[in-house]
Amino acid sequence: MKPIVRVPLFAAVAATLLVGCDRAPKLEGVDPATQTAAEIADPAPPVTGREAPQFQFSDDDIGIALAPTPGFALRRDFTRDSLSGGAWKTFAAPDVRGEPLVALVLDGSDKITSAELRVGTSTDSHAVVTCLDPPEGATTEAPDEIRIDGQPFRHFRAADAAMSHYQSVDAYRSVRNGRCIAIDLRVTGTRPEVYDPPATPPFDEATAHARLQEALGAVRITR
Known part of the structure; x- marks a missing residue:
């Protein structure tokens, strides 16, 4: 064996x-x-894991979406400063109804200096008719036309200031699907010298505008 x-x-x-x-x-x-x-x-x-989402925000009815945007936080309201009063677009007439849709807030934004890309919309008949008109007395140069995601938008620059507050805006307007689409790149804040000692902003205005232009590349027109 x-x-x-x-x-x-x-x-x-x-x-x-x-x-x-x-x-x-x-x-x-x-x-x-x-x-x-x-x-x-x-x-x-x-x-x-699951693939990264194509959009961080999308509204199929309105036809607007935002691709993921590093360095920005997504918000659903426009209530972070006193100048806009939460209105659906910058320099909106108080009697014209509209909807604040979505905002991208630049990381580091605070009460001294804040930078936001805001998207608002309105189906109000007056808002639609006057959608492409820049606000009187606020523009700093003649409007022009640019394309966002291949679609034409009227573009103008505007600014406003109070004794201690200011805002500087690149505004983009388009009428699509019977509504006014408003995209605002807003830099707002309080002048540092009003604080004692003077406050230090998180970033300067030039940097804020440059970052907002980068964020504008995340906008997608889906309808």
Whole structure:
């Protein structure tokens, strides 16, 4: 009678891994410990998470979306400064109804200096008729036309200031699907010298406007 030769577990696993080029084969009739060891030695490909979302905001009815925008926080209201009063667009007439839709707030924005990309909309008949008109007395140069995601928008620059507060705006307007679309790149704040000692802004106006122009590239016209 021939003696029984016992093969150590690690040797059985090693021999199994030598069979085949791609993955270790399923081991039939082998105890669970050996099977587990083989799977650890030759693990299955990792399960990947869900793909990054195409948009961080999307409204299919209005036809506006925002691609992910590093360095900005998404907000659903326009209530972070006293100059706009939460209106749906900059320099909106108080008797014209509209809807604040979404805002991208530049990281670091505070009460000294804040930078936001705001998207608002209105189906009010007066708002639609006057959508492309810049506010009287606020523009600093003649309006022009630019394209956002391939679609034409009327563009103008405007500014306003109180004794201690100010705002500087690049405004973009378009009439689409029976409504006025307003995109505002707003830099607002309190003049640092009104504080004692003078406050330090989180960023200067030039940097804020440059970052907002980058964020404008995240706007998608979907309808």
